[in-house]
Amino acid sequence: MxxxxxxxxxxxxxxxxxxxxxxxxxxxxxxxxxxxxxxxxxxxxxxxxxxxxxxxxxxxxxxxxxxxxxxxxxxxxxxxxxxxxxxxxxxxxxxxxxxxxxxxxxxxxxxxxxxxxxxxxxxxxxxxxxxxxxxxxxxxxxxxxxxxxxxxxxxxxxxxxxxxxxxxxxxxxxxxxxxxxxxxxxxxxxxxxxxxxxxAAVQTPEQYIKRVGQVCGGSFTDQVISIDEQSGPVRLWGWVAPAHACRHQADVQYFYVNGRMMRDRLLGHAVRQAYGDSLGEDRAPTFVLYLELPAQDVDVNVHPAKHEVRFHQARQIHDFVLASVRQAFTAQQPQSAAEPTNRSQHGYTASNEALAQQVRELQPQHREIFPTRPTVSPSAVADYANFATPTKAPADVSARVETSIADSKVLTIVQQRFALVEHESLALLNLQQVQHHYLQQQFSQQAKIGLAGQPLLIPVKLTDSDIVTALKSVDMKELALLGIRLECAKQSVTVLDVPSALRQTDIASSMRMLVSKLNNHQELIAWLALHQVQSNYSLAQAEHWLQYARDLNDCPASFWLAVSLPSLPEALR
Structure with a gap:
C-alpha cells in the first residue's frame, strides 16, 4: 500500500x-x-x-x-x-x-x-x-x-x-x-x-470544607487534618485523614497540580510514605490535596488525556510533599510526642511493659512458659531498659549468645524491632543496633571519599548568629566531604545540599548538631547513621540482620539480651 x-x-x-x-x-x-x-x-x-x-x-x-x-x-x-x-x-x-x-x-x-x-x-x-x-x-x-x-x-x-x-x-x-x-x-x-x-459555588476557604464533605462524605471531614505548607513558590494545601480514619478502599484520593486532577505515582508515593508505619495494610491513604507551583516547573504535555505530569525537579517535589504531610501529622500529636529525643525519634527506646507483653504473646508453642498475669520485677525492668538502648550487655550474656548464634533461627518479631532467636535458649536480637552498626561502617567508608550531597527543594536560609558563625568557621572542604554545600552571605548562611541522612530533618537543628560533633568523627558518623535506622522490620529483614551479626568477626554484645527458657518465667514475675 x-x-x-x-x-x-x-x-x-x-x-x-x-x-x-x-x-x-x-x-x-x-x-x-x-x-x-x-x-x-x-x-x-x-x-x-x-x-x-x-x-x-x-x-x-x-x-x-x-x-x-x-x-x-x-x-x-x-x-x-x-x-x-x-x-x-x-x-x-x-x-x-x-x-x-x-x-x-x-x-x-x-x-x-x-x-x-x-x-x-x-x-x-x-x-x-x-x-x-x-x-x-x-x-x-x-x-x-x-x-x-x-x-x-x-x-x-x-x-x-x-x-x-x-x-x-x-x-x-x-x-x-x-x-x-x-x-x-x-x-x-x-x-x-x-x-x-x-x-453550590463557595468562595472562601472556610466554606471549601462543605463541598469536600459533599464529595467525600462526613466521615472524612469530621476527622480531617488541614495542611497548608509553602516553600518559596511551591505550596501544598488541603486535607488528609489520620491513619486510624483512613478508608479501606482507595476511593478518596484526590490530588491536584495547579488545579488539574492527577493520578501521579510520585505524589501518591510521597503521601503514602508520610504515613510511615502507622497505616495498616488494610487501609489506604485518604486525602484531598492541592499542589501549586510555577507552570514552567511542570510539564502537563505528557499524556493525551492529561492524566499525568512530569516535574522538572521531581525528587524535590516528592520530598516537599512528604515533609509537608508528615509535618501535619506531627502537629496533631501531643507536644511531648511531637518533640522526641534523637534516640526515640528513630525508635531506639521501647516500653518495658509493652515489650514484656509482646514477649508473652509469642508463638503458641512458647506461651505455656509465660505467666498469665505477670508483674515485671525491678530487675527485669532494668534488663529490658538496658536491652532497648544501645548499651553493652553483661559479659555472661555475651558468652551465652556466642555459643548459639551460628545455628540460631528467627522465631518471630517482637515490638516490630526485636527478633526472637532460638537455639539452645531464647535470645532477643536488637535489629536497630545491628542496622546502626552496619550503617556506621558504610558511612565511615563513604566519608573517606566524601558523602554524596543532595539538593534541597527550597534552600534553607539560616540567620541565627551562633550557627552562622560556627558554620563559617568550618573549612568548606570538610563540609563538602560530608555532602554539605553552603552559600555564605554577610549575616546569613544558606544550606543548598545535605547528605541523604539529613534531608528529612529540621535543617537548622541538624546543622547546629553537626557542627558540635565535627571534632569527634566517630560520634559524627554514629549520629548520621542513626537517622537512617528503621523503626520496624519484617521477618525477612530480621533474617538478613541475623546473618549480618553471624558474619561479624567480633559481634558486639550490646546486640543481644539472652534469656534461657527456664529462667524467663522467673524474670517476668
Missing part, C-alpha cells in the same frame, strides 16, 4: 481513540472547556449513561460566530499559540483535539453566544471532509455542546461500553473530581431528566 494522507474523518477518529475512552472522557473534556471559558455555572445533562446523549451547558465567554467552524477543526485552540506557551500551560485544555475527536465519533452540535453578539449561532459537521455548517440559534450567553449517539459510527468501540449505570458512575466520579478542583463554580448533574448532583 503506498504512503498517503489519511482522510480528515479517519485522522480524527484515531485521535478520538487516544482522548475519548468512554462517555466520562467526553464529559471531562467538555467541562474543562467550560472552566477555561470562565464559566461560573455548568450543567451536565446525561441520557442512558451517556451513550444516547451528553449535553454540557455553561455561562462562559462563548465562541464568536467566525470561530465556531474553526473550533470543530483538529489542532484548533485558543489556549496556546507558541512553544513558550506550551512550556508554561495555565489552562486545562491546550491540544485542540477534543471537539474534533468527539464530533468524529458522534453527532455533535455546538451552540454559542458571546456578550458582544446579538445572535447566537450553531455549528455542526457533516460529510467525509467534516466541513462545518452554521445556522442562527436561540441561546443565552455561553456555550452548549450537545453530543448524541456516541460511537454510532464505530461499532467496535460502542460494544465495549458497560451498562448505563456503570458508565454514569464514571461520569459522576469525573464531576466529583472537577467539583473539588473548582470551588467557585456551581455544578449540576442530571441523568435521564433527574437531578443527581448539585454543588
Amino acid at each position: 503506498p504512503i498517503q494522507l489519511l482522510p480528515i474523518s479517519l485522522a480524527n477518529q484515531i485521535a478520538a481513540g487516544e482522548v475519548i475512552e468512554r462517555p466520562a472522557s467526553v464529559v471531562k473534556e467538555l467541562v474543562e472547556n467550560c472552566l477555561d471559558a470562565g464559566a461560573s455555572q455548568v450543567t451536565i445533562d446525561i441520557e442512558q449513561g451517556g451513550r444516547r446523549r451528553i449535553r454540557v451547558r455553561d455561562n462562559g465567554n462563548g465562541i464568536p460566530r467566525d470561530e465556531l467552524a474553526l473550533a470543530l477543526s483538529r489542532h484548533a485552540t485558543s489556549k496556546i499559540s507558541s512553544l513558550s506557551d506550551l512550556e508554561a500551560i495555565q489552562s486545562l485544555g491546550f491540544r485542540g483535539e477534543a471537539l474534533a475527536s468527539i464530533s468524529s465519533v458522534s453527532r455533535l452540535t455546538l451552540t454559542s453566544k458571546t456578550p458582544e453578539q446579538e445572535q447566537a449561532w450553531q455549528a455542526w459537521v457533516e460529510g467525509r471532509d467534516m466541513q462545518a455548517e452554521l445556522a442562527p440559534a436561540s441561546h443565552p450567553q455561553g456555550t452548549t455542546v450537545d453530543v448524541q449517539d456516541l460511537f454510532f459510527n464505530t461499532p467496535a468501540r460502542r460494544k465495549f461500553l458497560r451498562t448505563d449505570k456503570t458508565e454514569f458512575s464514571h461520569i459522576d466520579e469525573v464531576l466529583r473530581r472537577i467539583a473539588l478542583a473548582r470551588f467557585d463554580v456551581r455544578f449540576q448533574l442530571l441523568h435521564n431528566d433527574k437531578i443527581v448532583r448539585q454543588y
Whole structure:
C-alpha cells in the first residue's frame, strides 16, 4: 500500500481513540472547556449513561460566530499559540483535539453566544471532509455542546461500553473530581431528566470544607487534618485523614497540580510514605490535596488525556510533599510526642511493659512458659531498659549468645524491632543496633571519599548568629566531604545540599548538631547513621540482620539480651 494522507474523518477518529475512552472522557473534556471559558455555572445533562446523549451547558465567554467552524477543526485552540506557551500551560485544555475527536465519533452540535453578539449561532459537521455548517440559534450567553449517539459510527468501540449505570458512575466520579478542583463554580448533574448532583459555588476557604464533605462524605471531614505548607513558590494545601480514619478502599484520593486532577505515582508515593508505619495494610491513604507551583516547573504535555505530569525537579517535589504531610501529622500529636529525643525519634527506646507483653504473646508453642498475669520485677525492668538502648550487655550474656548464634533461627518479631532467636535458649536480637552498626561502617567508608550531597527543594536560609558563625568557621572542604554545600552571605548562611541522612530533618537543628560533633568523627558518623535506622522490620529483614551479626568477626554484645527458657518465667514475675 503506498504512503498517503489519511482522510480528515479517519485522522480524527484515531485521535478520538487516544482522548475519548468512554462517555466520562467526553464529559471531562467538555467541562474543562467550560472552566477555561470562565464559566461560573455548568450543567451536565446525561441520557442512558451517556451513550444516547451528553449535553454540557455553561455561562462562559462563548465562541464568536467566525470561530465556531474553526473550533470543530483538529489542532484548533485558543489556549496556546507558541512553544513558550506550551512550556508554561495555565489552562486545562491546550491540544485542540477534543471537539474534533468527539464530533468524529458522534453527532455533535455546538451552540454559542458571546456578550458582544446579538445572535447566537450553531455549528455542526457533516460529510467525509467534516466541513462545518452554521445556522442562527436561540441561546443565552455561553456555550452548549450537545453530543448524541456516541460511537454510532464505530461499532467496535460502542460494544465495549458497560451498562448505563456503570458508565454514569464514571461520569459522576469525573464531576466529583472537577467539583473539588473548582470551588467557585456551581455544578449540576442530571441523568435521564433527574437531578443527581448539585454543588453550590463557595468562595472562601472556610466554606471549601462543605463541598469536600459533599464529595467525600462526613466521615472524612469530621476527622480531617488541614495542611497548608509553602516553600518559596511551591505550596501544598488541603486535607488528609489520620491513619486510624483512613478508608479501606482507595476511593478518596484526590490530588491536584495547579488545579488539574492527577493520578501521579510520585505524589501518591510521597503521601503514602508520610504515613510511615502507622497505616495498616488494610487501609489506604485518604486525602484531598492541592499542589501549586510555577507552570514552567511542570510539564502537563505528557499524556493525551492529561492524566499525568512530569516535574522538572521531581525528587524535590516528592520530598516537599512528604515533609509537608508528615509535618501535619506531627502537629496533631501531643507536644511531648511531637518533640522526641534523637534516640526515640528513630525508635531506639521501647516500653518495658509493652515489650514484656509482646514477649508473652509469642508463638503458641512458647506461651505455656509465660505467666498469665505477670508483674515485671525491678530487675527485669532494668534488663529490658538496658536491652532497648544501645548499651553493652553483661559479659555472661555475651558468652551465652556466642555459643548459639551460628545455628540460631528467627522465631518471630517482637515490638516490630526485636527478633526472637532460638537455639539452645531464647535470645532477643536488637535489629536497630545491628542496622546502626552496619550503617556506621558504610558511612565511615563513604566519608573517606566524601558523602554524596543532595539538593534541597527550597534552600534553607539560616540567620541565627551562633550557627552562622560556627558554620563559617568550618573549612568548606570538610563540609563538602560530608555532602554539605553552603552559600555564605554577610549575616546569613544558606544550606543548598545535605547528605541523604539529613534531608528529612529540621535543617537548622541538624546543622547546629553537626557542627558540635565535627571534632569527634566517630560520634559524627554514629549520629548520621542513626537517622537512617528503621523503626520496624519484617521477618525477612530480621533474617538478613541475623546473618549480618553471624558474619561479624567480633559481634558486639550490646546486640543481644539472652534469656534461657527456664529462667524467663522467673524474670517476668
